[in-house]
Amino acid sequence: MQGEQEQQKAGGGGGGDQTPSHCIVLDGPIIVGAGPSGLAVAATLRQHSVPFTILERSGGVADLWTNRTYDRLRLHLPKMFCELPHVGFPPDFPTYPTKHDFLGYLHSYAARFAIAPLLRRTVTRAWYDEPVSLWRVTTTTTTTTTSAAAAEYASPWLVVASGENAEVVVPKVKGRERFAGEALHSSEYRSGERFRGMRVLVVGCGNSGMEMCLDLCEHGAMPFMSVRSGVHVLPREMFGASTFGIAMKLLRWLPIKIVDRFLLLVARMVLGDTEKYGLKRPKLGPLEIKNVTGKSPVLDVGAWSLIKSGNIKIVPEVESFSGSGARFVDGSEMAFDAVIFATGYRSNVPSWLKEDGELFTEDGKARRARCPSSSGSDDWSSWRGPRGLYRVGFSGRGLLGAGADALGAAADIAGRWQEAQQATGANISSV
Known part of the structure; x- marks a missing residue:
């Protein structure tokens, strides 16, 4: 060869x-x-x-x-x-x-x-x-x-x-070097088993951040998900079929804005109001924002129910880190044992x-x-x-x-x- x-x-x-x-x-x-x-x-x-x-x-x-x-x-x-x-x-x-x-x-x-x-x-x-x-x-x-x-x-x-x-992307956040707990990128995360009983801050609310929070919950950890900007959460399936598959079929006949309206209507029927739990939806629809920015909507695989029950807690954007935890942009502070940056790649x-x-x-x-x-x-x-x-x-x-x-x-x-x-x-x- x-x-x-x-x-x-x-x-x-x-x-x-x-x-x-x-x-x-x-x-x-x-x-x-x-x-x-x-x-x-x-x-x-x-x-x-x-x-x-x-x-x-x-x-x-x-x-x-x-x-x-x-x-x-x-x-x-x-x-x-x-x-x-x-x-x-x-x-x-x-x-x-x-x-x-x-x-x-x-x-x-x-x-x-x-x-x-x-x-x-x-x-x-x-x-x-x-x-x-x-x-x-x-x-x-x-x-x-x-x-x-x-x-x-x-x-x-x-x-x-x-x-x-x-290449991994890790944001530069003030005071990160002072944090005494473990800090890692999602690329280094394998399982929530070793975080059992720990308070874990997950920075990022994309598909990886959501699923790692779910995994942490299932292994007895206490996850907190930091959300900086809006995010679209959609059910992975609608009417017994793949949400993605339905969207692709609709796009053959309808403008993207109309398809987005349909997806959001069904998502609200299935999931309820995500903003009520701290997940604000962007102004652009899920497909349109994907086209413009490349940011994919979250397809829920189980994390949403744990957010609603309070097992996964939504917190604001991180403003800085201290030796024991993080300070958020709203002025609140919390202690954490570990931080996972689910901040993607480039x-x-x-x-x-x-x-x-x-x-x-x-x-x-x-x-x-x-x-x-x-x-x-x-x-x-x-x-x-x-x-x-x-x-x-x-x-x-x-x-x-x-x-x-x-x-x-x-x-x-x-x-x-x-x-x-x-x-x-x-x-x-x-x-």
């Missing part, structure tokens, strides 16, 4: 040398990231018989799901919306697969398409080399026997599949990708696709930029969007790769 061959070639960097000794020119595209998005691109390229090389900074596929998620996590959407291209979930999987179900599916997927990423390759820089019309990508490699060996790869095509959730693309802003904003989010001009010069899709640059998994539509992006990007690369092969063959035959 190409990945194994390139891994052998890259071994010549040596020791702690930060400068690549040579550049490895690849026949197929470079894919940065071996999460679901990168795997989906690779599998589709395999279907087109196009070689590829995946560079992955961790020690295996799906690092986020493997090492930075809590034990009780399940897919929040039904499995039909989370399948990767070409292979569905096993029929015996539950409607909402567990973390371990999903990881098993991803490993089986990688094995089925013979996807072998180059592991522990941290991309430090990627840029387009205009004179040779190639993307050049530098990496450092850390193993148990060597440290920071450098390598450089080049290809006409670069697929950015490193994800929207590459893209790390700006730290290594050098591009002109066609596909990514300055903070690493997807830039909206340009509209085609009359000449067709700006005719690229949301996943395709100029000069052979692609992004997959940045649409804000989760696994469903990543799969669609992967199919489009891989098919486009396959067409260009085949043209290059034909041109090379024609050049050789004419000599």
Whole structure:
């Protein structure tokens, strides 16, 4: 396999040398990231018989799901919306697969398409080399026997599949260093078992924050959830069907504002008035705010009933920390044994990708696709930029969007790769 061959070639960097000794020119595209998005691109390229090389900074596929998620996590959407291209979930999987179900599916997927990423390759820089019309990508490699060996790869095509959730986000709050209890990010949380009997402040009220509060309750802890801004809480199912599925069907026929009104009406019927319990709803509807800001509504998996019963207590935004607890923006203070920051993740693309802003904003989010001009010069899709640059998994539509992006990007690369092969063959035959 190409990945194994390139891994052998890259071994010549040596020791702690930060400068690549040579550049490895690849026949197929470079894919940065071996999460679901990168795997989906690779599998589709395999279907087109196009070689590829995946560079992955961790020690295996799906690092986020493997090492930075809590034990009780399940897919929040039904499995039909989370399948990767070409292979569905096993029929015996539950409607909402567990973390371990999903990881098993991803490993089986990688094995089925013979996807072998180059592991522990941290991309430090990627840029387009205009004179040779190639993307050049530098990496450092850390193993148990060597440290920071450098390598450089080049290809006409670069697929950015490193994800929207590459780096943790922890807000800077005054006095955090003085807090004497344990403070951790949600990526480090596994189970509420070790917090039994403790007062735990969870900062953040998204899907992760809500579910960790539920898990803490079930393990005998006393969770307090700090809410800074408004949040939409929706039942995971309506009328016996997936809320997400219903919304997708309605959007085929109705404007987004009308669909939002319907969702909020049903949510109020099922859940009641969330503002009564401290969860103020934003002015924009759940789907509209997702489009504008990328913030997903919370799909309730059981936390709401515990909020109503008072087992999960809602508190205001944190103003500062003290040695024993936190002070809130309303002036109140409380003591806590631990703090969990359920404050999400961000893209790390700006730290290594050098591009002109066609596909990514300055903070690493997807830039909206340009509209085609009359000449067709700006005719690229949301996943395709100029000069052979692609992004997959940045649409804000989760696994469903990543799969669609992967199919489009891989098919486009396959067409260009085949043209290059034909041109090379024609050049050789004419000599």
